[in-house]
Amino acid sequence: MEITGEDTAPGTVLLVTAAPAGRSCLVDTGNVTNVLAAVAPGAWTGTAAASLVELADPIDPQTVLTRVRAAAATPGPLTVVLSGQLQRDRRQHHVHLALARTTPATVRYTALPWAWFVHELQQRRPGTTTVYADLVADAETWQHLHTAPLELGRGTHTYGLIAAPPKPRQTVQPAYTLALAQILRSGLRLAPERLHQEALQQVDTSGALVIGPARALDTAGYAPHPAAPAAGAATRAAVPDTVVPGRAAPDTAVPGPAVPGPVVPAQAPPGRDPHAEVFAAASAGRHTEAAGLAAAHEQEALRAHGPASPQAVHWIEVQAELARQAEDPARASQLWMRSAVLRLTSGQSPEHPDVTAAVDRAHHCWHHVTDPRTVHDLGAELAALRSQVTGKNGAREDVRRRLARIAPAPSG
The missing domain is CATH 1.25.40.10 (Tetratricopeptide repeat domain)
Structure with missing residues:
Protein backbone atom coordinates (compact mmCIF):
# COMPACT_ATOMS: atom_id res chain seq x y z
CA MET A 1 0.00 0.00 0.00
CA GLU A 2 1.31 3.44 -0.89
CA ILE A 3 1.34 6.40 1.45
CA THR A 4 -0.96 8.99 -0.06
CA GLY A 5 -1.00 11.70 2.59
CA GLU A 6 -4.80 11.51 2.80
CA ASP A 7 -4.94 10.76 6.56
CA THR A 8 -6.67 13.65 8.32
CA ALA A 9 -5.09 13.29 11.78
CA PRO A 10 -1.78 15.21 11.93
CA GLY A 11 1.31 13.14 12.56
CA THR A 12 4.50 13.66 14.52
CA VAL A 13 8.09 12.98 13.49
CA LEU A 14 10.87 12.61 16.06
CA LEU A 15 14.38 12.69 14.57
CA VAL A 16 17.15 11.59 16.95
CA THR A 17 20.80 11.60 15.87
CA ALA A 18 23.17 10.81 18.72
CA ALA A 19 26.78 9.72 19.07
CA PRO A 20 29.54 10.18 21.65
CA ALA A 21 32.26 12.71 21.05
CA GLY A 22 35.91 11.75 20.78
CA ARG A 23 37.41 8.27 20.75
CA SER A 24 34.22 6.52 21.88
CA CYS A 25 32.38 7.47 18.69
CA LEU A 26 31.56 4.58 16.34
CA VAL A 27 29.08 6.29 13.99
CA ASP A 28 29.35 9.50 11.97
CA THR A 29 26.02 11.31 12.34
CA GLY A 30 27.43 14.72 11.38
CA ASN A 31 25.69 15.04 8.00
CA VAL A 32 22.51 13.15 8.84
CA THR A 33 20.52 15.85 10.61
CA ASN A 34 20.36 18.23 7.66
CA VAL A 35 19.45 15.43 5.25
CA LEU A 36 16.63 14.22 7.49
CA ALA A 37 15.33 17.72 8.08
CA ALA A 38 15.07 18.26 4.30
CA VAL A 39 12.32 15.63 4.13
CA ALA A 40 8.80 17.00 4.52
CA PRO A 41 7.47 15.72 7.88
CA GLY A 42 4.30 14.42 6.23
CA ALA A 43 6.40 12.17 4.00
CA TRP A 44 7.58 10.28 7.09
CA THR A 45 4.12 9.90 8.64
CA GLY A 46 1.97 9.59 5.52
CA THR A 47 -0.27 12.42 6.71
CA ALA A 48 -1.22 15.73 5.12
CA ALA A 49 0.20 17.60 8.13
CA ALA A 50 2.87 16.65 10.65
CA SER A 51 4.99 18.33 13.30
CA LEU A 52 8.74 17.81 13.50
CA VAL A 53 10.88 17.39 16.62
CA GLU A 54 14.67 17.21 16.19
CA LEU A 55 17.26 16.05 18.71
CA ALA A 56 20.78 16.42 17.32
CA ASP A 57 23.64 15.23 19.54
CA PRO A 58 21.69 15.47 22.81
CA ILE A 59 23.73 15.27 26.01
CA ASP A 60 21.16 14.57 28.74
CA PRO A 61 19.19 11.28 28.84
CA GLN A 62 16.39 12.92 30.82
CA THR A 63 15.93 15.51 28.09
CA VAL A 64 15.72 12.78 25.46
CA LEU A 65 13.24 10.84 27.59
CA THR A 66 11.07 13.94 27.97
CA ARG A 67 10.99 14.50 24.20
CA VAL A 68 10.22 10.84 23.50
CA ARG A 69 7.46 10.88 26.11
CA ALA A 70 5.95 14.05 24.64
CA ALA A 71 6.02 12.59 21.12
CA ALA A 72 4.49 9.33 22.37
CA ALA A 73 1.62 11.30 23.92
CA THR A 74 0.46 12.71 20.58
CA PRO A 75 -2.70 11.05 19.22
CA GLY A 76 -1.84 10.84 15.51
CA PRO A 77 0.68 8.64 13.67
CA LEU A 78 4.20 8.84 15.11
CA THR A 79 7.40 8.14 13.21
CA VAL A 80 10.72 7.97 15.06
CA VAL A 81 13.96 8.07 13.05
CA LEU A 82 16.88 7.03 15.22
CA SER A 83 20.54 7.12 14.19
CA GLY A 84 23.15 6.35 16.80
CA GLN A 85 25.22 3.93 18.83
CA LEU A 86 24.38 1.14 21.29
CA GLN A 87 26.44 0.42 24.41
CA ARG A 88 25.96 -1.56 27.63
CA ASP A 89 26.64 -0.23 31.10
CA ARG A 90 29.30 -2.01 33.13
CA ARG A 91 27.22 -2.58 36.25
CA GLN A 92 23.85 -3.93 35.12
CA HIS A 93 24.79 -4.68 31.50
CA HIS A 94 21.67 -3.01 30.10
CA VAL A 95 21.65 -1.72 26.51
CA HIS A 96 21.69 2.08 26.15
CA LEU A 97 21.59 4.61 23.34
CA ALA A 98 24.85 6.53 23.70
CA LEU A 99 24.63 10.34 23.82
CA ALA A 100 27.17 13.11 23.25
CA ARG A 101 28.93 12.78 26.63
CA THR A 102 28.81 9.00 26.89
CA THR A 103 32.03 7.09 27.52
CA PRO A 104 32.41 3.36 28.28
CA ALA A 105 32.74 4.18 31.98
CA THR A 106 29.73 6.53 32.18
CA VAL A 107 27.10 4.73 30.09
CA ARG A 108 24.77 4.27 33.06
CA TYR A 109 24.63 8.00 33.77
CA THR A 110 25.06 9.67 30.38
CA ALA A 111 23.19 7.39 27.94
CA LEU A 112 19.49 6.65 27.43
CA PRO A 113 18.45 3.15 28.55
CA TRP A 114 16.93 1.37 25.58
CA ALA A 115 14.21 -0.02 27.84
CA TRP A 116 13.03 3.56 28.58
CA PHE A 117 12.65 4.25 24.88
CA VAL A 118 10.67 1.03 24.27
CA HIS A 119 8.47 1.59 27.34
CA GLU A 120 7.34 5.06 26.24
CA LEU A 121 6.37 3.85 22.77
CA GLN A 122 4.49 0.87 24.16
CA GLN A 123 2.05 3.26 25.84
CA ARG A 124 0.70 4.21 22.43
CA ARG A 125 -2.18 2.63 20.56
CA PRO A 126 -0.86 -0.41 18.64
CA GLY A 127 -0.23 0.18 14.95
CA THR A 128 0.21 3.96 15.18
CA THR A 129 3.99 4.01 15.69
CA THR A 130 6.81 3.41 13.22
CA VAL A 131 10.49 3.38 14.16
CA TYR A 132 13.40 3.43 11.71
CA ALA A 133 16.61 2.60 13.60
CA ASP A 134 20.09 2.87 12.08
CA LEU A 135 22.44 1.76 14.84
CA VAL A 136 25.97 0.53 15.41
CA ALA A 137 26.87 -1.57 18.46
CA ASP A 138 30.12 -1.56 20.37
CA ALA A 139 31.97 -4.87 20.66
CA GLU A 140 30.38 -5.99 23.93
CA THR A 141 26.86 -5.06 22.87
CA TRP A 142 27.37 -6.70 19.48
CA GLN A 143 28.18 -10.03 21.14
CA HIS A 144 25.22 -9.60 23.50
CA LEU A 145 22.79 -9.08 20.60
CA HIS A 146 23.67 -12.48 19.18
CA THR A 147 22.36 -14.18 22.31
CA ALA A 148 19.69 -11.70 23.44
CA PRO A 149 17.88 -9.93 20.58
CA LEU A 150 17.17 -6.24 21.02
CA GLU A 151 13.75 -5.69 22.59
CA LEU A 152 11.58 -3.82 20.10
CA GLY A 153 8.23 -3.61 21.85
CA ARG A 154 4.84 -4.90 20.81
CA GLY A 155 2.55 -2.78 18.68
CA THR A 156 5.41 -0.74 17.19
CA HIS A 157 6.50 -1.28 13.60
CA THR A 158 10.29 -1.20 13.81
CA TYR A 159 12.68 -1.36 10.86
CA GLY A 160 16.37 -0.76 10.33
CA LEU A 161 19.90 -2.06 10.72
CA ILE A 162 22.37 -2.68 13.53
CA ALA A 163 25.95 -2.63 12.28
CA ALA A 164 28.92 -4.38 13.84
CA PRO A 165 31.59 -2.19 15.48
CA PRO A 166 34.05 -0.75 12.95
CA LYS A 167 37.79 -1.14 13.08
CA PRO A 168 39.69 1.00 15.61
CA ARG A 169 39.69 4.75 14.80
CA GLN A 170 37.03 4.27 12.13
CA THR A 171 33.33 5.16 12.12
CA VAL A 172 30.25 3.72 10.41
CA GLN A 173 28.20 5.86 8.04
CA PRO A 174 24.43 5.77 8.73
CA ALA A 175 23.73 4.63 5.17
CA TYR A 176 20.28 3.19 5.91
CA THR A 177 19.05 6.50 7.35
CA LEU A 178 20.41 8.43 4.38
CA ALA A 179 18.79 5.99 1.95
CA LEU A 180 15.40 6.44 3.63
CA ALA A 181 15.68 10.21 3.41
CA GLN A 182 16.80 10.25 -0.20
CA ILE A 183 13.95 7.94 -1.29
CA LEU A 184 11.39 10.20 0.36
CA ARG A 185 13.01 13.33 -1.08
CA SER A 186 12.58 11.83 -4.56
CA GLY A 187 8.80 12.07 -4.18
CA LEU A 188 8.28 8.32 -3.71
CA ARG A 189 5.69 7.58 -1.03
CA LEU A 190 5.63 4.02 0.27
CA ALA A 191 4.18 2.20 3.24
CA PRO A 192 6.83 1.71 5.98
CA GLU A 193 7.70 -1.91 5.17
CA ARG A 194 8.16 -1.14 1.48
CA LEU A 195 10.22 1.95 2.27
CA HIS A 196 12.41 -0.23 4.50
CA GLN A 197 12.93 -2.79 1.75
CA GLU A 198 13.72 -0.09 -0.82
CA ALA A 199 16.36 1.31 1.54
CA LEU A 200 17.87 -2.15 2.09
CA GLN A 201 18.39 -2.49 -1.65
CA GLN A 202 20.59 0.62 -1.58
CA VAL A 203 22.95 -0.29 1.28
CA ASP A 204 25.40 -3.06 2.04
CA THR A 205 23.92 -5.26 4.78
CA SER A 206 26.90 -7.61 4.98
CA GLY A 207 27.32 -8.78 8.57
CA ALA A 208 24.63 -6.42 9.88
CA LEU A 209 21.53 -7.30 11.88
CA VAL A 210 18.38 -6.44 9.95
CA ILE A 211 15.44 -5.12 11.97
CA GLY A 212 12.16 -5.95 10.28
CA PRO A 213 11.54 -8.05 7.18
CA ALA A 214 14.55 -8.85 5.03
CA ARG A 215 14.31 -7.52 1.50
CA ALA A 216 12.01 -9.61 -0.65
CA LEU A 217 14.66 -10.56 -3.23
CA ASP A 218 17.10 -11.85 -0.62
CA THR A 219 14.91 -13.48 2.02
CA ALA A 220 16.31 -16.95 1.35
CA GLY A 221 19.79 -15.68 2.14
CA TYR A 222 18.95 -14.67 5.70
CA ALA A 223 19.39 -17.18 8.50
CA PRO A 224 17.15 -17.22 11.58
CA HIS A 225 18.68 -15.69 14.67
CA PRO A 226 20.32 -18.47 16.76
CA ALA A 227 18.83 -17.32 20.05
CA ALA A 228 15.39 -18.23 21.29
CA PRO A 229 13.26 -15.07 21.25
CA ALA A 230 12.42 -13.38 24.49
CA ALA A 231 8.87 -12.22 25.09
CA GLY A 232 8.08 -9.40 22.71
CA ALA A 233 11.22 -9.91 20.59
CA ALA A 234 10.61 -11.76 17.32
CA THR A 235 13.54 -13.15 15.32
CA ARG A 236 12.18 -14.60 12.06
CA ALA A 237 12.84 -12.94 8.74
CA ALA A 238 9.29 -13.45 7.51
CA VAL A 239 7.53 -11.26 10.08
CA PRO A 240 7.83 -7.63 11.23
CA ASP A 241 9.71 -6.55 14.38
CA THR A 242 12.58 -8.90 13.56
CA VAL A 243 16.32 -8.94 14.05
CA VAL A 244 18.18 -11.31 11.74
CA PRO A 245 21.73 -11.44 10.37
CA GLY A 246 21.86 -9.67 7.01
CA ARG A 247 23.80 -10.72 3.91
CA ALA A 248 24.18 -8.70 0.75
CA ALA A 249 23.36 -10.17 -2.63
CA PRO A 250 26.37 -11.24 -4.76
CA ASP A 251 28.23 -8.60 -6.78
CA THR A 252 26.25 -5.68 -5.34
CA ALA A 253 28.91 -4.04 -3.21
CA VAL A 254 30.49 -1.01 -4.85
CA PRO A 255 33.55 0.79 -3.50
CA GLY A 256 32.79 4.20 -2.13
CA PRO A 257 29.97 5.52 0.04
CA ALA A 258 26.61 3.84 0.43
CA VAL A 259 24.48 4.48 -2.61
CA PRO A 260 21.54 6.84 -1.98
CA GLY A 261 18.35 7.19 -3.93
CA PRO A 262 17.31 10.32 -5.82
CA VAL A 263 18.71 13.42 -4.19
CA VAL A 264 16.68 16.44 -5.32
CA PRO A 265 13.71 17.47 -3.17
CA ALA A 266 10.44 17.14 -5.04
CA GLN A 267 8.92 20.56 -5.70
CA ALA A 268 5.37 19.72 -6.63
CA PRO A 269 3.15 22.54 -7.90
CA PRO A 270 0.06 23.47 -5.89
CA GLY A 271 -2.67 20.87 -6.14
CA ARG A 272 -2.10 17.30 -7.21
CA ASP A 273 1.39 15.93 -6.62
Missing part, protein backbone atom coordinates in the same frame (compact mmCIF):
# COMPACT_ATOMS: atom_id res chain seq x y z
CA PRO A 274 2.67 14.74 -10.02
CA HIS A 275 4.79 12.07 -8.34
CA ALA A 276 1.74 10.21 -7.03
CA GLU A 277 0.54 9.12 -10.48
CA VAL A 278 4.05 8.22 -11.60
CA PHE A 279 4.88 6.00 -8.66
CA ALA A 280 1.39 4.51 -8.52
CA ALA A 281 1.99 3.21 -12.06
CA ALA A 282 5.42 1.89 -11.10
CA SER A 283 4.08 0.18 -7.98
CA ALA A 284 1.41 -1.52 -10.11
CA GLY A 285 4.10 -2.85 -12.46
CA ARG A 286 3.26 -0.45 -15.30
CA HIS A 287 6.88 0.62 -15.68
CA THR A 288 6.63 1.85 -19.27
CA GLU A 289 3.70 4.09 -18.35
CA ALA A 290 5.54 5.42 -15.29
CA ALA A 291 8.66 6.17 -17.33
CA GLY A 292 6.59 7.96 -19.97
CA LEU A 293 4.87 10.14 -17.37
CA ALA A 294 8.19 11.07 -15.78
CA ALA A 295 9.73 11.87 -19.16
CA ALA A 296 6.77 14.14 -19.94
CA HIS A 297 7.32 15.98 -16.66
CA GLU A 298 11.00 16.33 -17.53
CA GLN A 299 10.09 17.94 -20.87
CA GLU A 300 7.72 20.35 -19.14
CA ALA A 301 10.45 21.30 -16.67
CA LEU A 302 12.97 21.66 -19.48
CA ARG A 303 10.72 24.06 -21.41
CA ALA A 304 9.82 26.08 -18.34
CA HIS A 305 13.17 26.22 -16.55
CA GLY A 306 15.96 25.02 -18.87
CA PRO A 307 17.87 21.75 -19.41
CA ALA A 308 20.20 22.09 -16.39
CA SER A 309 17.57 23.44 -14.03
CA PRO A 310 16.97 21.70 -10.68
CA GLN A 311 13.45 20.88 -11.84
CA ALA A 312 14.61 19.12 -15.02
CA VAL A 313 17.42 17.29 -13.23
CA HIS A 314 14.96 16.12 -10.60
CA TRP A 315 12.80 14.38 -13.20
CA ILE A 316 15.86 12.77 -14.77
CA GLU A 317 16.67 11.30 -11.37
CA VAL A 318 13.08 10.15 -10.92
CA GLN A 319 13.40 8.32 -14.26
CA ALA A 320 16.64 6.75 -13.03
CA GLU A 321 14.88 5.44 -9.93
CA LEU A 322 12.02 4.12 -12.06
CA ALA A 323 14.51 2.32 -14.32
CA ARG A 324 16.07 0.68 -11.27
CA GLN A 325 12.64 -0.46 -10.08
CA ALA A 326 11.96 -1.84 -13.57
CA GLU A 327 15.22 -3.83 -13.31
CA ASP A 328 16.87 -1.90 -16.14
CA PRO A 329 20.24 -1.11 -14.55
CA ALA A 330 21.83 0.08 -17.80
CA ARG A 331 19.23 2.81 -18.31
CA ALA A 332 19.35 3.70 -14.61
CA SER A 333 23.14 4.07 -14.74
CA GLN A 334 22.96 6.16 -17.91
CA LEU A 335 20.34 8.49 -16.41
CA TRP A 336 22.29 8.95 -13.19
CA MET A 337 25.39 9.87 -15.21
CA ARG A 338 23.31 12.32 -17.23
CA SER A 339 22.16 13.90 -13.97
CA ALA A 340 25.74 14.18 -12.73
CA VAL A 341 26.95 15.80 -15.94
CA LEU A 342 24.12 18.35 -15.88
CA ARG A 343 24.87 19.18 -12.27
CA LEU A 344 28.56 19.70 -13.07
CA THR A 345 27.82 21.85 -16.10
CA SER A 346 25.40 23.97 -14.07
CA GLY A 347 28.21 24.91 -11.70
CA GLN A 348 28.00 22.38 -8.88
CA SER A 349 31.42 21.22 -7.72
CA PRO A 350 32.62 17.59 -7.99
CA GLU A 351 32.50 17.48 -4.19
CA HIS A 352 28.86 18.59 -3.98
CA PRO A 353 26.83 15.87 -2.18
CA ASP A 354 24.23 15.73 -4.96
CA VAL A 355 26.93 15.25 -7.62
CA THR A 356 28.73 12.53 -5.68
CA ALA A 357 25.40 10.82 -4.95
CA ALA A 358 24.48 10.75 -8.64
CA VAL A 359 27.84 9.28 -9.67
CA ASP A 360 27.78 6.74 -6.84
CA ARG A 361 24.29 5.66 -7.90
CA ALA A 362 25.37 5.32 -11.53
CA HIS A 363 28.35 3.25 -10.38
CA HIS A 364 26.12 1.00 -8.30
CA CYS A 365 23.68 0.38 -11.18
CA TRP A 366 26.57 -0.23 -13.58
CA HIS A 367 27.65 -3.16 -11.42
CA HIS A 368 24.30 -4.81 -12.15
CA VAL A 369 24.76 -4.61 -15.94
CA THR A 370 25.90 -7.94 -17.41
CA ASP A 371 26.05 -7.42 -21.18
CA PRO A 372 29.78 -6.96 -21.99
CA ARG A 373 29.27 -4.33 -24.70
CA THR A 374 26.97 -2.28 -22.47
CA VAL A 375 29.32 -2.68 -19.51
CA HIS A 376 32.17 -1.38 -21.66
CA ASP A 377 30.25 1.56 -23.13
CA LEU A 378 28.77 2.72 -19.85
CA GLY A 379 32.04 2.03 -18.07
CA ALA A 380 33.91 4.36 -20.42
CA GLU A 381 31.48 7.17 -19.54
CA LEU A 382 31.70 6.33 -15.85
CA ALA A 383 35.50 6.33 -15.96
CA ALA A 384 35.41 9.82 -17.42
CA LEU A 385 33.13 10.98 -14.63
CA ARG A 386 35.27 9.26 -12.02
CA SER A 387 38.22 11.34 -13.20
CA GLN A 388 36.34 14.33 -11.77
CA VAL A 389 34.26 12.73 -9.02
CA THR A 390 36.71 10.20 -7.66
CA GLY A 391 34.56 8.77 -4.88
CA LYS A 392 35.80 6.88 -1.86
CA ASN A 393 37.42 3.53 -1.13
CA GLY A 394 38.94 3.05 -4.56
CA ALA A 395 35.84 3.75 -6.65
CA ARG A 396 37.84 5.05 -9.64
CA GLU A 397 40.15 2.02 -9.53
CA ASP A 398 37.13 -0.27 -9.34
CA VAL A 399 35.88 1.06 -12.69
CA ARG A 400 39.28 0.53 -14.27
CA ARG A 401 39.54 -3.03 -12.95
CA ARG A 402 36.12 -4.04 -14.22
CA LEU A 403 36.72 -2.51 -17.62
CA ALA A 404 40.01 -4.40 -17.85
CA ARG A 405 38.22 -7.68 -17.11
CA ILE A 406 35.41 -7.12 -19.62
CA ALA A 407 36.23 -7.55 -23.30
CA PRO A 408 33.42 -5.93 -25.33
CA ALA A 409 31.68 -8.13 -27.87
CA PRO A 410 32.38 -7.10 -31.48
CA SER A 411 29.75 -4.72 -32.85
CA GLY A 412 27.71 -5.56 -35.89
